[in-house]
Amino acid sequence: MRLWCAAIFLAVCSIGAADRSDAPSVVTPIVCAPVAQSATGMGSTENVNGGDLNIFHPVSPPAYEIRELAWLVFGISAVIFVVVEGVLVWSIIRFRSRDEEAGTPAGEPVQVFGSNPVELAWTIIPCIIVFVLSLATVRTIREVELEAPPAGALEVDVIGHQWWWEFQLAGAESDTRVVTANELVVPVGRPIWLTLRSADVIHSWWVPRLAGKTDVIPNHVNHTWFQAESIGTYLGQCAEYCGTQHANMLLRVRVVTGDEFIAWQVAQSRPPVDSASGVAGKALFLQLACMNCHAIDGVSTGSFGPNLTHLMSRETIGAGVAPLNPKTLRMWVDDPQNLKEGCNMPSLKLDSAQLDAVVAYLLTLK
Amino acid sequence: MTLSHSHPTTPAEGTQTLGARLHGWAVTVDHKRLGILYVCFGLFFFVVAGIEAAIMRAQLAQAAGKVVDPATFNQLFTMHGTTMVFLVGMPILLGMGNYLIPLMVGARDMAFPRLNAFGLWLFVFGAGLLYYSYVGAQGLYGDSAAPDVGWFAYAPLTNKTFSRGNSTDYWILGIMVSGFGSITTAINLLTTILAMRCPGMTLMRMPLMGWMMLVVSVLVIIAIPVLTGAQIMLLLDRSLGMHFFDTQNGGSSILWQHLFWFFGHPEVYILILPAFGFISEVIPVFSRKVIFGYPLMVAATVSIGFISLGVWAHHMFAIGMPPALNAFFAASTFLIAVPTGIKIFNWIGTMVGGRIIFATPMLFATAFVAMFIFGGLTGVMLAVVPFTWQLSDSYFVVGHFHYVLFGGTVFGIFSGFFYWFPKATGRMLSERLGKWFFWLLFAGFNLTFFPMHISGILGMPRRIYMYQPDRGLELWNMLSSIGVIIQAIAIVIFIWNVVVSLRKGRAAGDDPWNAWTLEWSTKSPPPEWNFDQVPTVGSARPLWDAKNPSDPDSHHERTA
Numbered sequence: 046m047r048l049w050c051a052a053i054f055l056a057v058c059s060i061g062a063a064d065r066s067d068a069p070s071v072v073t074p075i076v077c078a079p080v081a082q083s084a085t086g087m088g089s090t091e092n093v094n095g096g097d098l099n100i101f102h103p104v105s106p107p108a109y110e111i112r113e114l115a116w117l118v119f120g121i122s123a124v125i126f127v128v129v130e131g132v133l134v135w136s137i138i139r140f141r142s143r144d145e146e147a148g149t150p151a152g153e154p155v156q157v158f159g160s161n162p163v164e165l166a167w168t169i170i171p172c173i174i175v176f177v178l179s180l181a182t183v184r185t186i187r188e189v190e191l192e193a194p195p196a197g198a199l200e201v202d203v204i205g206h207q208w209w210w211e212f213q214l215a216g217a218e219s220d221t222r223v224v225t226a227n228e229l230v231v232p233v234g235r236p237i238w239l240t241l242r243s244a245d246v247i248h249s250w251w252v253p254r255l256a257g258k259t260d261v262i263p264n265h266v267n268h269t270w271f272q273a274e275s276i277g278t279y280l281g282q283c284a285e286y287c288g289t290q291h292a293n294m295l296l297r298v299r300v301v302t303g304d305e306f307i308a309w310q311v312a313q314s315r316p317p318v319d320s321a322s323g324v325a326g327k328a329l330f331l332q333l334a335c336m337n338c339h340a341i342d343g344v345s346t347g348s349f350g351p352n353l354t355h356l357m358s359r360e361t362i363g364a365g366v367a368p369l370n371p372k373t374l375r376m377w378v379d380d381p382q383n384l385k386e387g388c389n390m391p392s393l394k395l396d397s398a399q400l401d402a403v404v405a406y407l408l409t410l411k
Numbered sequence: 412m413t414l415s416h417s418h419p420t421t422p423a424e425g426t427q428t429l430g431a432r433l434h435g436w437a438v439t440v441d442h443k444r445l446g447i448l449y450v451c452f453g454l455f456f457f458v459v460a461g462i463e464a465a466i467m468r469a470q471l472a473q474a475a476g477k478v479v480d481p482a483t484f485n486q487l488f489t490m491h492g493t494t495m496v497f498l499v500g501m502p503i504l505l506g507m508g509n510y511l512i513p514l515m516v517g518a519r520d521m522a523f524p525r526l527n528a529f530g531l532w533l534f535v536f537g538a539g540l541l542y543y544s545y546v547g548a549q550g551l552y553g554d555s556a557a558p559d560v561g562w563f564a565y566a567p568l569t570n571k572t573f574s575r576g577n578s579t580d581y582w583i584l585g586i587m588v589s590g591f592g593s594i595t596t597a598i599n600l601l602t603t604i605l606a607m608r609c610p611g612m613t614l615m616r617m618p619l620m621g622w623m624m625l626v627v628s629v630l631v632i633i634a635i636p637v638l639t640g641a642q643i644m645l646l647l648d649r650s651l652g653m654h655f656f657d658t659q660n661g662g663s664s665i666l667w668q669h670l671f672w673f674f675g676h677p678e679v680y681i682l683i684l685p686a687f688g689f690i691s692e693v694i695p696v697f698s699r700k701v702i703f704g705y706p707l708m709v710a711a712t713v714s715i716g717f718i719s720l721g722v723w724a725h726h727m728f729a730i731g732m733p734p735a736l737n738a739f740f741a742a743s744t745f746l747i748a749v750p751t752g753i754k755i756f757n758w759i760g761t762m763v764g765g766r767i768i769f770a771t772p773m774l775f776a777t778a779f780v781a782m783f784i785f786g787g788l789t790g791v792m793l794a795v796v797p798f799t800w801q802l803s804d805s806y807f808v809v810g811h812f813h814y815v816l817f818g819g820t821v822f823g824i825f826s827g828f829f830y831w832f833p834k835a836t837g838r839m840l841s842e843r844l845g846k847w848f849f850w851l852l853f854a855g856f857n858l859t860f861f862p863m864h865i866s867g868i869l870g871m872p873r874r875i876y877m878y879q880p881d882r883g884l885e886l887w888n889m890l891s892s893i894g895v896i897i898q899a900i901a902i903v904i905f906i907w908n909v910v911v912s913l914r915k916g917r918a919a920g921d922d923p924w925n926a927w928t929l930e931w932s933t934k935s936p937p938p939e940w941n942f943d944q945v946p947t948v949g950s951a952r953p954l955w956d957a958k959n960p961s962d963p964d965s966h967h968e969r970t971a
Binding site: 100119172181257268292 | 481559561565572573658659661663664665698699700705706707729730734741742748749753755756757759762764767768769777781784785788789791794797799801803804805868871872873874875878879880881882883959962964967
């Protein structure tokens, strides 16, 4: 019991300490690991999925509001916990039978059948506590759950697929549209209004440092929002079980400056540029089944898999299953099942030359 | 009332052939034998589900673990959850109620003995159907064998489009059939409690366990048919091309969630109330004090039953409900903390001023209270809607409900098991092994499930077959996995204890704990007819009255 209490105490302290220091935490490297650069099983590649997803490290108003409420709730619960467990432990120690030590068993203790004032007290006090909690809850619900986009918000359509994310947002000019996957790029300081839809089963949008989760439900439109206060990459992942590769439906939100965002928007709005190295691969892309599922502006219109128009601008492949580089790209095209077992893209059984050509073409999609 | 100990001799089982004995168990309609069968099947599936959990923890001991493939892992958590809820919790709790209620209310058997046997064998058949999926559900497309849609089987993942083959059909049919069994048992318990109490036993003189099982029976009768109905709709979707939950054709996936959780949340109370009942019997006996505030305990139990029917959507805070609905379900969920708190305070109030004897049943009962306080408080946190927006479907939730359903229900079951084992078998379980079992399970349990709260806060969703390295999750998951090893050792000691004590345990006598309720007035094990003479009672503690004739409880009965 004592060990257990100590463990709780330490854990709460460690999360608390990490939370209260605004600087990158050195107090508790385990609770709040910095973005690590260690190599993983992908050969020479770095781990692009390490980082801080602690709900107590918000960088956006909804997550910030929730943290404040969470501290209130933790505080009240901790007091109740200490008091009630304290009384329990005290009664265990104080009223433990000591007959064996005394040698003579005493008679039965005084039988107390109850006490109306005492029972009334422990009915009414919890009522008051939960009333306070209800008020705090309703207040935060109203602050976080918006009915309409905040003023000046950037609107993004999010579509959940088994097992990747599609993002659609306005392009550089009014009639263009940027379609990308798994990695959302947004400007810092501007509210982002997300419209959530699903192409197949239920998924859930969860980037803990930006906002709480909102389910992504087929045949039902949901909204959520965030407003990142500092530049950086914020990680998350699908939080509703959605089938075989639920674990590898990862999310990245790259928060950049306003200027960088506009530059990104312009680059993403451009059609792909043909280059000599991609000619053979492009022909294969159109001959084989690739084009049925993948869209490339001006080339194909498939919509079952991610849009590849600017594939190489992304940091990862397979919804975060590996960092994106020529080596992992080749592994993926060769047989996606090696990297992401059970995903919906089959191996097309390309020979080595075909593989080289297709990869060379994809590498031109910057 | 009579405390007669002279029973006519029954034909000794030992003189029968093995075949005759097995036949006797197969065709029995005796509530005690059926109860024992329920508990045995339940404990068997407890071990099965534990092995499934252990494989998952082996996979998750390290980041990006490779012990099993993703499809297998998804089957494991689906089967673990389904098994623990439907094939462990329900049969053991209803089975112990089945064994104990007639004895506690002074009846000779349940109201409908044949229906009782029918219910047991339906449960066994349903369980067999579910597990047969591992070999039989390969299906036309060679898809997954066992069900892999999660224990709450959210639509449209269960749709034919996303769940090919027929593993999901086995999930539907197995649970549906065992659900029919639960409904028959609930009807039986309800009738027995309402109509077959012995002379003198008014409802307010019933052991608290009787009240708990009364409320549980009502909840089963209300909740399970909703699940069955939803499952039939799903079956029609899958096999006859209907579109209730088929979102590709205008169906609603949220409808499934409402129907499932309208069953699912009362189900949580179906799983915890009987355990409340067990420890409401154990704590007074081992504190040597009458239960504190009996009438308020009854009121709290009944109000938990009512409120539990109005909280289901707190499982759905992330689906984007309007603020008013979110606030309503938060408030109703907070409200249920009040009667639950009353129970905890009354148990502690019973212990205060007592002379507490820490035999194994009491160790488990005390740990139950301690763990349930923790699980209850994280439950209150999860009623705070915005907090749940962060932590629903994370490991924080996994930690929370294991504190309630393992620290609560399973500890309660073991408390009751050690308490009533002498009654059912005539032999005591070893106290020495019992204490080893308790302390190892207690330590292992906390080591496994406490770190899960931290994993959740660090952003780990549940139901993932692997987690990413360098997110601070490695240590906490390793601790959780080490805890499983300790729990496994504890369970081995428990099984050893049962096996050895059945053969060589100390003879229990009729009333080894010096207890106060009617089941201790008859022989251990009780004869087929339970009581030679139907007893007559004058209070909620008839044996206290008999043992302390100068100060019977009837002098103190409160009419509050």
